[in-house]
Amino acid sequence: MPSLFDEFQLKDLTLPNRIVMGPMTRAKATPEGVPTPVMALHYAQRASAGLIITEGTWPDRRGQGYFDIPGIATQEQEDAWRLVTDAVHARGGRIFLQSEHTGRVGHEVNNGGLQMVSSSTTPADAMIFTRENGYSPMTTNLHELTTAETWDLIEDYHRAAVRTKAAGFDGIELHGASGYLPHQFLSDETNQRTDEFGGTPYKRTEFMVQVLRRLIDAWGTSHRIAVKISPNIRFNGIAENEVAETYSILLDRLNELDLAYVAFQTPESLRSLANQPNEEIVDGEIWHRFPYEFVRERYNGTVIASGDLTKELAQKALDAGKADLFVFGRAYMSNPDLVERMQNDWPLTPTDMRRSYGGAEEGYTDYPTWEEQNAAELVPSGA
Ligand SMILES: Cc1cc2nc3c(=O)[nH]c(=O)nc-3n(C[C@H](O)[C@H](O)[C@H](O)COP(=O)(O)O)c2cc1C
Structure with a gap:
């Protein structure tokens, strides 16, 4: 039986275990989207993960839905990311960058005043945190990308991918989930286009596939390019009909691309993140449900x-052949x-979710390892 703690061969990249640090936006960059040194320490501290995926990082400033999130569109950003990748590699880790264009999700007060763009002009019926106004409705001032502008934006992803490689990353995960731009192209509710990027389920997959093609071109191989999807998720105002049809076509097309991996986010997990009741989870039995089987059968x-995994759930899903990495x-x-805590059955430190976004070290780089925690407890008080 494979174990979570076994090596895994991700194409030509050897992962020491099957545990992945998921992408997490933490808003620790400068207002201009430059990664800060504290981010290098944070990721390096987590280098024993089989693979680290960075927080969502914008390839083009219009796609910066949240304030203080990093980009990889300028030389300064690329150089600052180099400190992160060097720090992770020095500790023996592996790190992919998550390329995230938020499309209609966000507000122009968060991205320096640029008009936000999407597949169509339907605004997201959802709230966003802004520095100026706290929680407020997402922008309604959307520009529908013309066909030519859509191709230009695909080139923005390509340029960012060239920088990602130059910054020393091990690969790229395209964020195609959670209601962001590629997902807006996929959904029939947010894509009312009649050009080559809309009108049928196949054409709605075109944007994501074309972006992936250009990421592959930038890297020179498809084996370091990946994508995250979230079929049927209701998050950031996204809703989808024709889910099975659209994602069947998409997964067929992804098979042809021979990517590093496809990651998916379960619908349940984002509801639990948003603290919404989730009556569909029974005794934590989520692994056998859509989209596990759906993705596995087609990809x-x-x-x-x-989403909502524990060591036990992940191992069960692995035993049942439902997924490869967690x-x-x-x-x-x-x-x-x-990794070490789960492998040795050491207790986990609970997460203080009040420290999710913003700030500096507190709640970010000051969580100890199990060994540090125990060493601290051995020090006599007053010492
Ligand atoms: C603070 C926070 C920020 C997140 N930011 C991102 C992100 O930038 N990109 C992404 O794909 N997922 C993001 N997620 C989702 C996580 O990657 C992960 O899939 C989710 O938290 C479910 O896993 P968990 O139940 O183990 O927390 C975020 C989650 C949290 C808690």
């Missing part, structure tokens, strides 16, 4: 599952040595 390559999100915020 031939490596599958990463994410994302841990919130547990990674407060347990830099999550």
